[in-house]
Amino acid sequence: MARMPGALYRPVVNVHANGVKERRGLCLHVQDDTNSPYGWFNTPSSQASSDFWVRLDGHIEQYCDTGVDYAWAQAAGNPFYASVETEGHPDTPLTLEQVESVAHIYAWGHAEFGWPLKVVDSTTEHGFTYHGVGGSAWGGHTGCPGGIRKAQRQTILDRAAEILGQQAASTTTVSLAHVIDAARRDPTAAQGATTHRTEVLVVERALRAEGLLAAQWVDGSFGTKTKTAYAALQRRRGFTGSDADGIPGRSTLSWLGQRHGFTVAA
Ligand SMILES: [Zn+2]
Structure with a gap:
C-alpha cells in the first residue's frame, strides 16, 4: 500500500487497478483550475484522475495507490509515471508551498520507488518529466504544465535532495x-561476526571518513581493526591509557555523530 504520509488519502473510481508497469518517476501537470478535483476524478464519465493534487497552500491529496494502481492523467504515459496535478494556471508559477509539497512527494517516491532526482524531458527516461512532452500519445496536452512550472522542476528536486538528507x-x-556490546564481543568472536551490524556500520563509515579505518574493514563487525581505529579516535580527542581502549564512550561517539550525521541514544 503506497500511500504518502502527510497526504490526504481520497481514493477515486477512475483508476486502473494493478496497472502500473514501471515506476519511472513523476509527471508534472497543471490543473488550469482551482479547488480539489476529487469530485471530478470520482466521476466515471470524466475519465480523468491523477495520483496527487497539490493546492496553492501546499495541501496534498492522493487519489490512488501509487506505484500499484495508475491514474488517468497522461494517456499512454499512465502505466509508467505517477502524476501530480498542481492547482492554478500555466501562466503563474507554483507557489513556494507547492514547490515544497511536490518536493516532499518526490522525496517520498525516491525513497519508496527509487525515482531518480533528475529532470527528464522524456517519455521513457526515469526521473521528473512533464505532461506536454508526450504529445498526442499522452493526450495532446502540449501546454501542460506550461513553460513556467516546467522550469521549476530542478528547484523541486534540489529541495527533495535536501529533505532526503x-x-x-x-x-x-x-x-x-x-556499540559498546559489539566492541566487547566482536573482536573475540569468529572473523566477521556481527552483534549490532547496522549501528556498527554507521560508526565504521564515520571512522572511515575520519581516515582512521580502511574501507575493507567497514563490514559491520566491531573487530580488532575497528577497535584500533576507535582507540586512535579517542587519543585524537585527548583520551589516554584505559580511556583510549577502543571501547566507545559517550563523548567520542557523540562527537563523531555530530560530524557524520547520526545521533547517540543510551
Ligand atoms: Zn496535464
Missing part, C-alpha cells in the same frame, strides 16, 4: 550500549 540524518540513531 535531513531525513537520513534525523533517523540515524546509534545506541551507545549496542
Whole structure:
C-alpha cells in the first residue's frame, strides 16, 4: 500500500487497478483550475484522475495507490509515471508551498520507488518529466504544465535532495550500549561476526571518513581493526591509557555523530 504520509488519502473510481508497469518517476501537470478535483476524478464519465493534487497552500491529496494502481492523467504515459496535478494556471508559477509539497512527494517516491532526482524531458527516461512532452500519445496536452512550472522542476528536486538528507540524518540513531556490546564481543568472536551490524556500520563509515579505518574493514563487525581505529579516535580527542581502549564512550561517539550525521541514544 503506497500511500504518502502527510497526504490526504481520497481514493477515486477512475483508476486502473494493478496497472502500473514501471515506476519511472513523476509527471508534472497543471490543473488550469482551482479547488480539489476529487469530485471530478470520482466521476466515471470524466475519465480523468491523477495520483496527487497539490493546492496553492501546499495541501496534498492522493487519489490512488501509487506505484500499484495508475491514474488517468497522461494517456499512454499512465502505466509508467505517477502524476501530480498542481492547482492554478500555466501562466503563474507554483507557489513556494507547492514547490515544497511536490518536493516532499518526490522525496517520498525516491525513497519508496527509487525515482531518480533528475529532470527528464522524456517519455521513457526515469526521473521528473512533464505532461506536454508526450504529445498526442499522452493526450495532446502540449501546454501542460506550461513553460513556467516546467522550469521549476530542478528547484523541486534540489529541495527533495535536501529533505532526503535531513531525513537520513534525523533517523540515524546509534545506541551507545549496542556499540559498546559489539566492541566487547566482536573482536573475540569468529572473523566477521556481527552483534549490532547496522549501528556498527554507521560508526565504521564515520571512522572511515575520519581516515582512521580502511574501507575493507567497514563490514559491520566491531573487530580488532575497528577497535584500533576507535582507540586512535579517542587519543585524537585527548583520551589516554584505559580511556583510549577502543571501547566507545559517550563523548567520542557523540562527537563523531555530530560530524557524520547520526545521533547517540543510551
Ligand atoms: Zn496535464
